[in-house]
Amino acid sequence: xxxxxxxxxxxxxxCKLNLLVENGTVVGAExxxxxxxxxxxxxxxxxxxxxxxxxxxxxxxxxQPMIRRQRGGEFEAVSWDEAISYASSRLQEIKAKHGSxxxxxxxxxxxxxxxxxxxxxxxxxxxxxxxxxDCCARVCHxxxxxxxxxxxxxxxxxxxxxxxxxxxxxxxxxxNPADSHPIVARRILKAKEKGAKVIxxxxxxxxxxxxxxxxLPLHNGSNMALVNAFANVLIEENLYKxxxxxxxxxGFEDYRAxxxxxxxxxxxxxxxxxxxxxxxxxxxxxxxxxxxxxxxMGVTQWGQAVDVVKGLSGLALLTGNxxxxxxxxxPVRGQNNVQGACDVGMLPNQFPGYxxxxxxxxxxxxxxxxxxxxxxxxxxxxxxDVPHVVQEGKLKAYYIFGEDPAQTEPDLETMxxxxxxxxxxxxxxxxxxxxxxxxxxxxxxxxxGEHDGVYSSADRGFQRFYKAAEPKGNVKPDWEIxxxxxxxxxxxMKYRDxxxxxxxxxxxxxxxxxxxxxxxxxxxxxxWPCPTEDHPGTPWLYxxxxxxxxxxKGLLFAAEWRAPLEQVDAEYPLGLCTVRExxxxxxxxxxxxxxxxxxxxxxxxxxxxxxxxxxxxxxxDQQLAWIASRRGKVIARVAVNERVNAGTVYMTYQWWxxxxxxxxxxxxxxxxxxxxxxxCAVRVEAIDDQLWAExxxxxxxxxxxxxxxxxxxx
Amino acid sequence: MMNRFVIAxxxxxxxxxxxxxxxxxxxxxxxxxxxxxxxxxxxxxxxVKGMKISTPVLCRHCEDAPCVNVCPNGAIVxxxxxxxxxxxxxxxxxxxxxxCPYGAMNxxxxxxxxxxxxxxxxxxxxxxxxxxxxxxxxxxxxxCIPSCPTKALHLVDRNTMDAARKSRQERAALDMTNGRxx
Numbered sequence: 096x097x098x099x100x101x102x103x104x105x106x107x108x109x110c111k112l113n114l115l116v117e118n119g120t121v122v123g124a125e126x127x128x129x130x131x132x133x134x135x136x137x138x139x140x141x142x143x144x145x146x147x148x149x150x151x152x153x154x155x156x157x158x159q160p161m162i163r164r165q166r167g168g169e170f171e172a173v174s175w176d177e178a179i180s181y182a183s184s185r186l187q188e189i190k191a192k193h194g195s196x197x198x199x200x201x202x203x204x205x206x207x208x209x210x211x212x213x214x215x216x217x218x219x220x221x222x223x224x225x226x227x228x229d230c231c232a233r234v235c236h237x238x239x240x241x242x243x244x245x246x247x248x249x250x251x252x253x254x255x256x257x258x259x260x261x262x263x264x265x266x267x268x269x270x271n272p273a274d275s276h277p278i279v280a281r282r283i284l285k286a287k288e289k290g291a292k293v294i295x296x297x298x299x300x301x302x303x304x305x306x307x308x309x310x311l312p313l314h315n316g317s318n319m320a321l322v323n324a325f326a327n328v329l330i331e332e333n334l335y336k337x338x339x340x341x342x343x344x345x346g347f348e349d350y351r352a353x354x355x356x357x358x359x360x361x362x363x364x365x366x367x368x369x370x371x372x373x374x375x376x377x378x379x380x381x382x383x384x385x386x387x388x389x390x391x392m393g394v395t396q397w398g399q400a401v402d403v404v405k406g407l408s409g410l411a412l413l414t415g416n417x418x419x420x421x422x423x424x425x426p427v428r429g430q431n432n433v434q435g436a437c438d439v440g441m442l443p444n445q446f447p448g449y450x451x452x453x454x455x456x457x458x459x460x461x462x463x464x465x466x467x468x469x470x471x472x473x474x475x476x477x478x479x480d481v482p483h484v485v486q487e488g489k490l491k492a493y494y495i496f497g498e499d500p501a502q503t504e505p506d507l508e509t510m511x512x513x514x515x516x517x518x519x520x521x522x523x524x525x526x527x528x529x530x531x532x533x534x535x536x537x538x539x540x541x542x543x544g545e546h547d548g549v550y551s552s553a554d555r556g557f558q559r560f561y562k563a564a565e566p567k568g569n570v571k572p573d574w575e576i577x578x579x580x581x582x583x584x585x586x587x588m589k590y591r592d593x594x595x596x597x598x599x600x601x602x603x604x605x606x607x608x609x610x611x612x613x614x615x616x617x618x619x620x621x622x623w624p625c626p627t628e629d630h631p632g633t634p635w636l637y638x639x640x641x642x643x644x645x646x647x648k649g650l651l652f653a654a655e656w657r658a659p660l661e662q663v664d665a666e667y668p669l670g671l672c673t674v675r676e677x678x679x680x681x682x683x684x685x686x687x688x689x690x691x692x693x694x695x696x697x698x699x700x701x702x703x704x705x706x707x708x709x710x711x712x713x714x715x716d717q718q719l720a721w722i723a724s725r726r727g728k729v730i731a732r733v734a735v736n737e738r739v740n741a742g743t744v745y746m747t748y749q750w751w752x753x754x755x756x757x758x759x760x761x762x763x764x765x766x767x768x769x770x771x772x773x774x775c776a777v778r779v780e781a782i783d784d785q786l787w788a789e790x791x792x793x794x795x796x797x798x799x800x801x802x803x804x805x806x807x808x809x
Numbered sequence: 810m811m812n813r814f815v816i817a818x819x820x821x822x823x824x825x826x827x828x829x830x831x832x833x834x835x836x837x838x839x840x841x842x843x844x845x846x847x848x849x850x851x852x853x854x855x856x857v858k859g860m861k862i863s864t865p866v867l868c869r870h871c872e873d874a875p876c877v878n879v880c881p882n883g884a885i886v887x888x889x890x891x892x893x894x895x896x897x898x899x900x901x902x903x904x905x906x907x908x909c910p911y912g913a914m915n916x917x918x919x920x921x922x923x924x925x926x927x928x929x930x931x932x933x934x935x936x937x938x939x940x941x942x943x944x945x946x947x948x949x950x951x952x953c954i955p956s957c958p959t960k961a962l963h964l965v966d967r968n969t970m971d972a973a974r975k976s977r978q979e980r981a982a983l984d985m986t987n988g989r990x991x
Contacts, residue, residue: 135958138827142834145844273823280823281959302823302863677825690844691830697847737860 099563100127100617102550104206104543105139105680107428108132108256108278109552111618112140114544114563121147121544121564130620131256131552137277138678138695139686146526146688147544147564153687153800154527155807157539158568166515170537170809175569175579182536183583185519186223189492195224199476199490202230202441203497203573204433205681206525207540208548208560210596211573212432213439213447214588215496218577220440221465222586226452226475227490230441231498231681232433233478234505237767238395239426240437242404246412246650247636248643250449251434253411253423254387254635255554255622260285261421264292264383266376268407269318269393273302274677276427276553279389292379296321297393298672299745300738309376313366315670315743316659316774319399320365322406323357323653324373325380329413330354332374334381339415343640343648350409350651357656365656386416389425396673396772400764402654412649418637428553430681435551438607438623439600443475448604464603479504479768482761485513492519496573497540499682501529503748505759505770506726523576526684527807529751539570546572547593549615555622555633557607559615659774660762663742667724667776669708670743673755676700683749698796699753701734702779705741709733713781719788721780722746727757730782730792744779748772752795811967812870813890813943815854815951821961824863826856831956835944838919851917853941854953865953865962868892868913868941876905876914876940884938890966891943901936915939 098113101124111129114121124144126136149156160178161170173181189197200219202212212230219228232240240250247253259265259282272280280303287293287306295307304310313321329335330351340347359370366373380386388411394403408424416422428434440447450457453472462470476484478500484490493514504510514520514533522534525542545566549557571579574596581588590596594612601607609625610632621632642649663670678695679686686692702722704714714720716735721728722744731746731753739745746755760775782788830845832852839849854867870892871877877885877892884898885905905914921935943964944951954962963969 135960136827137825137958138830141827141956142830150844273825277823277825277827277958284821284823284959300860305861305863306820690846691834694833694845694847694850695826695830738858 099561101544101560101563102129102431102558103136103140103143104431104685105143106276107431107434107553108276109431109550109554109556109558110136110140110278111558112136114144116563119564121145127618129558129618130556131554132278135278135281139680139692142691143686143689144544145690146685147542149567150688150690151804152690152693154684154803156525156542156568157527157531157537157807158570159539160569161537161809163535166535170806172809175571178536178538179579179583182521182538183580185535186492186494187584189519190223193491195471196227196473196475197489197491198223198225198494199227199481199492200494201478201496201498202228202436204231204430204436205497205685206543207497207573208432208546208550208593209435209439209600210548210593211577212436212441213596213600214574214577214590216440216447217465218581220461220470221467222581222584224471226443226471226473228441228475229443229478230433230436231430231478231503232437232442233767234396234503234769234772235392235429235433236395236426237769238400238404238764239390241767242401243408243424243426246405246408246652247417247424249636250437252425252427252554253417253637254421254425255556256282256552258421258635259283259387259389259425260289262286262291262385262387263421264294264380264386266294266296266380266386266388267303267307268296268388268390270389270391270427271297271299271301271303271393271675272389272427274675275391275429277677279427292383294376294379298740298743309372309379311368311372311376312740313368315672315740316397317362317366317656318394318397318403319406319654319656320357320362321368321373322403322410323354323656324359324362324366325377325410326350326354326406326413326653327357328359328374328377329381329410331358332378334377335413336415339640340413340651343642344412344651345646345648346651350653353653353655380410381414385419385421386414387421387423387425389427391427392429393773395426395769397774398660398762398764398771399654399657400769401766405652406654408649409651409653412651417649418635418640420635423635432550434553434555435549438551443477447600448606450604461603464599477768479761479763479770482509482513485516491517493517494521494523495530496523499528499530499684501533502682502751502754503756505756505772506761507754507756508727509761523573526688527803528682528684529803532803532806538576539568540573540576541566541570549593549597557610557615557621557623559612559619660771661760661774661776663776667778669777669779671722671724671755671758671775671777672743672745673748673759673772674745676747676749679747679749681749687749698750699729699731699792700747700750702731702753703734703736703739703745704779705739706735706737707741708744709735712779714779718785719782719792721782722758722777723780724758724760724775724777726760729753729755729757730788744777751799752792810890811970812872812887812892813964813966814870815867815941815943815953815962815964816869817864818961818963819862819864821959822856822863822865823959824856824858825958827956827958828854828865828953828962829856831952835947835952836939851939853939866911866913869911870941870943875908875910879904879908889945891945892940893942893945894938894940896937899936899938905938913940
């Protein structure tokens with residue numbers, strides 16, 4: 096048995112593992128002693144590898160290029176030459192007719208790795224000539240990047256995952272580590288054992304609330320009010336570090352003026368929290384010699400998200416909890432390489448290494464390196480712009496790389512209408528997904544385990560992962576497919592391997608220049624910034640309290656609280672909040688094809704509801720029920736759960752039958768354009784004929800699976 | 810000698826159920842190494858989540874075990890400092906399930922081929938009681954323990970218990986405020 100070093104392809108914890116390979120087939124996984132995981136894995140790391148072998152439990156691997164020449168027709172298998180020639184000529188036509196900005200590309204924050212993402216954005220920018228490129232950070236931690244870039248200058252976690260356990264106070268805000276990042280949850284447990292105070296702000300009694308010193312069950316949608324009240328307490332009770340604020344921050348007077356209204360007493364009705372509890376939480380946070388704030392989707396997936404991120408960074412600035420070890424702000428990135436996709440320029444406004452597309456010098460540098468006269472300086476469309484710009488007729492073609500928007504975007508009906516209206520769709524993936532069913536061309540890629548590369552973990556750590564097995568089927572690594580497409584479109588592109596791509600990329604990005612392949616070999620772990628080869632990398636940012644903003648100071652910023660868009664009413668009396676399932680990941684094309692993970696949790700998924708709401712609606716635990724919003728109606732299994740607050744129900748977003756994104760609303764944060772996945776109004780209806788409902792679920796599920804299987808096996 | 814048992818520290822459990830899968834894979838139903846399916850997913854420990862608790866629950870390997878005492882067919886025995894089941898003696902009467910205060914016993918009936926009058930009949934049923942067997946047939950010991958990402962599960966034997974008892978006695982001795990009563 097051979098052991099091949101890899102990095103887990105699910106969450107952003109960056110767990111190193113060994114893939115166990117026998118006769119060219121991956122047969123298991125075991126933990127390796129990585130920096131963040133220290134020889135531990137969660138269930139996805141241990142049991143999340145068998146999708147590589149095309150188990151077909153949910154949906155089959157794509158094994159050959161396919162074209163559908165007519166919408167509604169069947170796919171036909173074609174050679175790579177034909178697929179590339181067809182796809183590239185259609186893109187050329189659209190570019191000639193409607194211009195470069197009529198084409199949009201996505202990044203993939205999962206298996207492909209940084210190199211393929213770098214090549215994809217190069218293809219979009221240098222070959223197509225557009226900044227219309229974006230990745231799923233948009234629907235995830237986009238607000239963290241946008242907010243922190245303004246207040247602190249850097250959109251990533253300020254400190255490392257391993258530092259969490261030595262922090263003396265951990266403020267967990269809108270983040271459920273046990274389900275999202277079990278290996279980060281482990282660090283919080285260790286911190287607690289070492290005497291840290293833990294404060295949890297979450298409407299649900301999440302696992303971390305069990306060990307917390309304080310649990311603040313705020314009302315859904317009251318984040319900004321609570322964060323402003325936190326700032327109010329720090330300032331008015333004189334708990335903040337005046338000297339630090341004077342020397343290293345700016346904007347204090349405006350900030351103070353705005354938060355002055357948000358006394359704990361004032362926000363009691365908005366947040367549902369006793370003023371005393373809010374005060375107490377800040378007294379604990381401010382008293383700690385070192386304090387860390389961790390947040391997740393509970394902060395970012397709201398119509399008001401960027402403001403809250405800025406507000407949270409303000410708490411760290413007020414108390415001087417930045418610029419040293421074991422402190423800081425931690426937007427714990429979701430997917431294994433969503434940090435990486437952002438790092439290498441899968442953003443409509445930034446080149447690789449966070450260099451702005453409108454920056455003359457940066458633009459000239461990339462144009463020269465890529466051998467083109469100039470690059471577009473127009474900021475591109477974001478992922479969540481797509482349905483709108485399609486309807487407006489501005490976008491004609493969509494090159495979707497390793498994403499499943501037909502499962503993961505809000506208000507899926509709107510997304511499907513956009514797909515139908517687009518003139519041309521390319522899907523490059525490893526699985527037949529609901530999105531791939533809309534494609535005109537399908538380009539099959541190699542999977543995690545079948546190629547080399549580098550991922551960036553949530554705490555800016557570059558780590559290499561290695562090819563463990565030869566791919567089965569007529570598939571190619573993503574970067575090779577982009578090179579073929581570029582060449583066919585008149586831009587000769589050829590790379591030998593991922594190292595060559597990496598070297599090109601780091602030479603163009605001062606933040607990464609020193610993080611060479613050799614330095615990352617084996618279990619190597621280098622956190623950017625790493626400007627030179629002798630630089631060890633940067634576990635924590637903002638040394639000497641010098642921030643990466645134009646002035647070098649941290650910006651204190653507050654905004655007025657805005658309520659969520661869709662209020663509950665008599666017709667739709669419950670809030671719906673979308674959350675995570677520990678054993679599945681994102682659209683579930685990978686975990687749904689893993690035997691153990693699929694066994695643990697399968698369709699139609701659960702709607703978690705408080706016992707009081709369930710009793711009133713006549714809902715029994717484990718029964719099937721309808722959940723309806725103004726946008727759709729889906730069936731799911733009732734989980735009566737005392738840990739969730741009354742008035743709001745919770746669903747996880749990876750199910751096909753219980754697809755909560757049929758219900759969610761497309762209300763976006765005005766700055767980051769991140770959807771308000773965390774709140775819309777729904778009603779839950781009991782179903783009298785449970786036998787019918789069980790059959791309905793089975794039937795719908797089998798039909799959908801059969802349809803995808805049929806489409807993939809031409 | 811005391812029976813050994815596996816127990817969890819609820820404070821460390823994050824409810825992720827990694828242990829359930831590790832246990833199910835260590836106790837395959839049907840063909841060894843076949844992928845898990847809902848039909849073959851039979852972990853001998855269950856993660857219980859209540860309002861204030863998350864923790865796996867499993868057999869305590871009692872010294873005076875109700876399951877051993879009540880089994881009418883002598884199918885449950887003390888072996889290797891643990892409580893083990895002799896599956897070929899189990900008739901599926903479920904008395905052990907009724908008796909066990911921890912809910913650790915699970916009786917299942919599976920289709921099985923059984924010889925009858927010299928022929929193998931395929932429509933026979935074999936009852937089986939599933940419970941934690943401490944993975945006594947596995948070289949690495951209980952499979953759940955190393956799988957836990959927060960190291961919440963522990964194997965407890967006489968030595969562990971003695972050490973815990975001793976340290977608690979010492980703590981009690983240092984903390985004898987009741988002396989002030991007199």
